[in-house]
Amino acid sequence: MTDVATPNEGGAPAAGKACGTCTMCCKVLHIAALNKPHSVWCPHVKQGKGCGIYEDRPHECRKFHCGYLSSNLSEEWFPQRSKIVLMADVSGGITAVVDQSRPEAWREQPFYRQLKSWSRELLAANKYVVVRIGKRAIAVLPDEDFDLGPMEMDEPLVIETAPGPTGRPIYRARRADPGYAARAAVPKVAEK
Ligand code: SF4
Ligand code: SF4
Numbered sequence: 001m002t003d004v005a006t007p008n009e010g011g012a013p014a015a016g017k018a019c020g021t022c023t024m025c026c027k028v029l030h031i032a033a034l035n036k037p038h039s040v041w042c043p044h045v046k047q048g049k050g051c052g053i054y055e056d057r058p059h060e061c062r063k064f065h066c067g068y069l070s071s072n073l074s075e076e077w078f079p080q081r082s083k084i085v086l087m088a089d090v091s092g093g094i095t096a097v098v099d100q101s102r103p104e105a106w107r108e109q110p111f112y113r114q115l116k117s118w119s120r121e122l123l124a125a126n127k128y129v130v131v132r133i134g135k136r137a138i139a140v141l142p143d144e145d146f147d148l149g150p151m152e153m154d155e156p157l158v159i160e161t162a163p164g165p166t167g168r169p170i171y172r173a174r175r176a177d178p179g180y181a182a183r184a185a186v187p188k189v190a191e192k
Helices: 111-123
Strands: 084-088 094-098 129-133 136-140 145-150 157-163 169-175
Touching (some): 094 111, 111 129
Antiparallel strands (some): 157 169
8 A cells, every 4th residue: 555544453653653642543433442432532531641541541542553653644644633543444445534623624735635646546456545524434536525424334335437538437436235245345444
């Protein structure tokens, strides 16, 4: 893949990267071990400082490194500032989980331009870029974005192609029909 969003399991952050005062993943992600839903702050967050139970934090917190932390992405992507937490989904695509307090953050630059670039690159490998804002899922495709509304984390997404007027393929995204899951790519989103 490109230079992004490969949360590593227990590995070290990329050289020169650190969470510092960021705690954005402690808000936007679902933490199963704590029964914490997405989009609300974890009760253990010490704002501006970090985790209040750092030594005793759950394994799923220990193993998570977001795409910013585990890649060479620039400081513009620092989640505390960008309000975007990048993750790799199980299909190898990219999920950008956006803080609901700034739901249009992903449309700002350089983020939107980069999401589009990743979309073009990943589609060639049948992988996708999906923005998640709470339960809302938006498929970011090269020519158009498709707001798919509320989707479950494991709900399949289907990308269809048709020849465009110049011969270049046009992509469209939709929710899968019932029963499609077995053969659809499943962008698993925002679970950790
Ligand atoms: S969002 Fe990324 S940089 Fe911020 S605390 Fe979580 S892992 Fe660290
Ligand atoms: S336990 Fe700590 S690391 Fe885990 S979500 Fe809560 S504040 Fe963040």
